[in-house]
Amino acid sequence: MSGALTVGELLPRLLEAYGVDTVFGIPGVHNVELYRGLPATGIRHVTPRHEQGAGFMADGYARVTGKPGVCFTITGPGLTNILTAMGQAYADSVPMLVISSVNQLAHLGTGQGRLHELPSQRNMAAGVAAFSQTILHPDQLPEALARAFALFASARPRPVHLEIPVDVIARPAGDLRAEAWPLPGRPAPDPVSVERAAVLLRGAAKPLMVLGGGAVEAGPVALAVAELLGLPVINTINAKGLVPRGHPLAAGENMAAEPLRAALRAADVVLAVGTEFGETELFPGPVPLEIGGALIRIDLDPEQLVRQFRAAVPILADARLALSALLGVLDGAVPASDGAERAASLREAVAQQLPDWTVPHQRLMEAVDAALPGAIVVGDSTQPVYASNQFFRPEAARSFFNASTGYGTLGYGLPAAIGAKVAAPDRPVVALVGDGGVLFTLTELAAAVEARAPVVVLLWNNGGYGEIRGYMVDRGIEPIGVDLVVPDFVTLAKGFGCEGRRVGSVADLRRELSEAAGRAVPTLLEIDERAGFGLG
Missing domain, CATH: 3.40.50.970 (Thiamin diphosphate (ThDP)-binding fold, Pyr/PP domains)
Structure with a gap:
């Protein structure tokens, strides 16, 4: 050549x-x-x-x-x-x-x-x-x-x-140069649509904001709009962390919860940014959503602006640019005086209706928070993830995501966590997986060792496809194909060059998480639901 x-x-x-x-x-x-x-x-x-x-x-x-x-x-x-x-x-x-x-x-x-x-x-x-x-x-x-x-x-x-x-x-590329082409910027909003949205928001008595994954780069300006107007904020799963933990306007995480559905029905104006209102946000639904008042919708996808709900004001634009324009037009607006009060009421109501089966998972995530502050949590389709979707609030955006949204595939959690650790080697990364789903991609433990990506794998073992087993029983179907041969995960992890432990209590979990944080290889921590996961 x-x-x-x-x-x-x-x-x-x-x-x-x-x-x-x-x-x-x-x-x-x-x-x-x-x-x-x-x-x-x-x-x-x-x-x-x-x-x-x-x-x-x-x-x-x-x-x-x-x-x-x-x-x-x-x-x-x-x-x-x-x-x-x-x-x-x-x-x-x-x-x-x-x-x-x-x-x-x-x-x-x-x-x-x-x-x-x-x-x-x-x-x-x-x-x-x-x-x-x-x-x-x-x-x-x-x-x-x-x-x-x-x-x-x-x-x-x-x-x-x-x-x-x-x-x-294998062909010669001739005189082609290795230069990037200049790329377009993010689309800005139509000023007329922004003004129409501002008029609706200024006149609202019970406004509400919903943030989706499409708003992930717009956290600070979204929060500024919410604070200016006193908007209680509902985060979807892929928007978790956009509203800081403990913020007085944080209203809830799971739109299937009746208190949040009632709030969407009662709101006279809903400002929705970068969300599909998809059914995977409505666990354990799907349950139909109703938006009682005027809907202002901001999205990069023009088709998304006309799906499911009729928007009074559809705004085709980048979320950050649209919210920044809206903030400028609303300068001097008087916030709803009861926004923080309404948000607090919603948080309390949502917390009270969390089902009992989420309690062990609340304790589990509290242990992760205590032992690994600032961790990125990556989940598969598994019970701890379904529970965490309903209550968990990470410290920052891009710190909590999983495969239960959208496509809903199994096997996602471990390799996606490895990718997250490659992207952020200085932050702790936790993979929340189940014994059924992790077997789809367990061999990627070898890739994690090779890539020097010491993720922490929290494996919830319920002896097979536990969620599907319960789903079949609830519908009067004899469980078939859900009770699986479960290997010795700890031995397998060690065979891949990782560390492995079995955990029986929250106290054990905190200790093991802290020790895992100092290792140069991945650590698999197995929690056997069938043996009882102590809450002490």
Whole structure:
């Protein structure tokens, strides 16, 4: 070959130009040319043990940093393996860039039984991506990457898939330069719509604010608007931490709780920012929501503004810019005098209706708070997570997220926690997992050891798929397929090079968490629900 860079060598340099510092991926014969250029960059490579794990790690990294998580996969099974993780990221609006190989140009669509061949892997990825594109010529790569990073910068963030034929990866890139394209800024709101919203809010007697994951970068200005107007604030799961713990306007965490549903019905104006009002926010629902008054809705996605509820004022804009504009127009407004009182009443009412089964999990999270202040908590679909969604308030945004929202996949918690630890190595990271779900991705403990990502794994063991078992019993269905062979998790953890312990009480848990914080390897702490988790 000539001295010109190949496409595979150019690609890592382009990624670095866009600020990428980490890639999660597994090399294979079809994508190995993507790895030729990595050593010439400062990009860190983390190797999972399965492409689904790569996607979940990229998801956790993206949620902590706000930057897109980037993955390299091979043709065929590599791409199909990562589709579930892309589905979770798509559902929760997480930026992710998946770059896969695909068969040679001359072999695409021929059905000749080539290695890893699919009729159209691009079409498969398109269902869980903002867009999916095949790079047919080296000249197309810079523009395709610019499209992806423009979407991450300025639109509703979702996965993007780029596939490159194996022969195109190895081609010379000619005189293409490893330079990022200038990207657009975040969309600003229409001033007329902002003024209309301000008029409604100035005249409101019982206003209310709902913050969703789309407001995650707008915490300070959202709080400023709430304080200016005396707005009680309901956080959705992906917005936890936007309102500081203990703030007098914090109203609650779970919109399925009747006190919060009643408040939404009674409010004369609801200001909703970056939320779908999705059914996964309504555990143990779904229960129908009613908004009794005028709805002001702020969102980056124009289609979201006209879904489920008719907004009196839909505002298409970045949450931070829209709220900043609203704050400027409302300057001098008189706040509702009873906002803090209404919020306190809602907090108390929600706390009183928490079911008894959440009590052990409240004690568990209190132990995490005490032993690991400022921790990032990453959850799977498991009982401690369902409980924590209802009551737990982290200290800051981007510090609590899980797979029970949106797509609701199992196996997410451990690899996503590893991605979070890679993103924030100086903060403690806790994975809340169940014995059923963790077996989907338990092998990623090896990746955590290798990546020097000492996460703490809190494993709630109820002998199988406990939530589904209870669901079947409640509906008069004989439980089938839910009582599983449960391995010795502590021994398995040690076999992967981790530390492992069994925990029988909250006091034990606090001690073990504190000791885990000082280790250089992951620690798995198993809590056996069947043996009774002491509350002392």
